[in-house]
Amino acid sequence: MIKALVFDFDGLILDTETAIYKATKDLYKEYGAEFPIEVYANLAGTQDESFDLADYLAEQIEHQVDRDKLLKEQSKRIATFIEKEEILPGVLPILEAAKQSGLKIALATSSGNHWAQGHLERLGIRAYFQVIVQADDVEKVKPDPALYVKAVEALGVKPEEAIAFEDSYHGLIAAKAAGLYCVVIPNEVTKALEFSKADRKLKSLAEVTLVELLEAFSEEKGSEPSK
Template identity: 70%
Template sequence: MIKALVFDFDGLILDTETAIYKATQEIYKEYGAELPISIWANLAGTQDDGFDLTTHLAEQSGVTIDKEALLKDQRQRINAYIERETILPGVLPLLEMGKQLGLKIALATSSGNQWAKRHLKRLGIIDFFEAIIEADDVEKVKPDPELFTKAVEALQVKPDEAIAFEDSYHGMIAAKRAGLYCVVVPNEVTQSLDFSQADRQLKSLADITAEELIQAFSEKE
C-alpha cells in the first residue's frame, strides 16, 4: 500500500532546470558559443557529472575564462530567472491531497546549501514536508539511490510503499535503484531523455490526482 510521496525539487516543483539552462546559454552566446540543450539535459538532477563549465566554455569559445567571475555571473543570472518562477502546475494540489489522505511527504534533492529549503519557504509549501534530504546529507547524490533511501527511512516507510516524483533521468534511476515507484514529469530541458524505466510519465502533475496514483500502484502489488 502506498504510504508516502517523495518529491524532487529542481525542475519538478520549481522549473529551475530551464531557468539555469537559459541563464547559462545567455553567457555562452555572449562568448559567441552555443550550449546544446542535449548536453545540459544529461546534467540535470545530479552533481556527479564530471562537467566543467569553465573548461567547456573555453573550448567552445577559444577564450581564456576566469572561473570565479564566470560562476559569479552565472549565479546572479540564475537567481534573477528563478526568483520569477512560481510553483509548477499540479504540485500544490498533490501536496494538499496527499496530506488529506494521510500520506507522508518528503523531499529528496541533489542540491545542497539550503537551496531547496529557501525556495520552499518562498513558495509557502515547506510545511508539507516531514523530511527534506539534500546533497549535504549524503555521500553521493543521484543517480545514486542514497537520497531516496534516506528519505523513506526518515518517513519510516518501505521503499515500495512510496512514490517518487522526478523530472530527470538521474533522478528516475536513483528512485528505481532505491526501490520506489517513479512518476516522471519531464520539463523543457529533460523532455528528450529516455524515461522508459519510469512507472508513469506525465506532461504535468496536474494530469493526475493522488487517489489515482495510489490506486494505480496498489494494483501493481
C-alpha cells in the same frame, strides 16, 4: 499500500532546470559560444564533477576565461530567471491532497546548501515536507539511490510504500534503484531523455489526482514497482 510521497525539487516543483539552462545559454552567447540543451539535460538531477562550466566555454572560444567572474555572473542571472518561476502545475494540489489523506511527504534532492529548502520557504510550501534529504546528507547523489533510501527510512516507510516524483533520468534511476515507484514529469530541458523505466510518465502533475495515483499503485491490484 502507498503511505508516502517523495518529491524531487529542481525541475519538478519549481522549474529551476529550465531557468538555469536559459541563464547559462544567454551567458555563453555573450562569449560567442553555444550551450546545447543536450549537454545540460545530461547534467540535470545530479552533480557531475567531471563537467566544468568555464572549461567547456574555454574549449569553444579557444582561450581561458575568468572562472570566478563567469560563475558569479551565472548565479546572478539564474536568480533573476528563477524569481519569475512559479510552482509547477499540479504540485500544490497533490501536496494538499496528500496532507489531507495523512500520507507522509519528503523531499529528496541532489542540490545542497539548503538550496531547495530556501525556495520551499519562499514559496510557502515548506510545511508540507516532514523530511528533506539533500546532497549534504549523503556521500553520493542521484543516480545513486542514497537520497531516496534515506528519505523513506526517515519517513518510516518501506520503499515499495512510496511514490517518487522526478523530472530527470538520474532521478528516475535513483528512485527505482531504491525500490520506489516513480512518476516522471519531464520539463523543457529533460523531455528528450529516455524514461522507459518509469512506472508512469506525465506531461504535468495537473493531469492526475492523488486518488488516481494511489489506485494505480495499490498493492491490492497486485502492482509492484517496476525494475
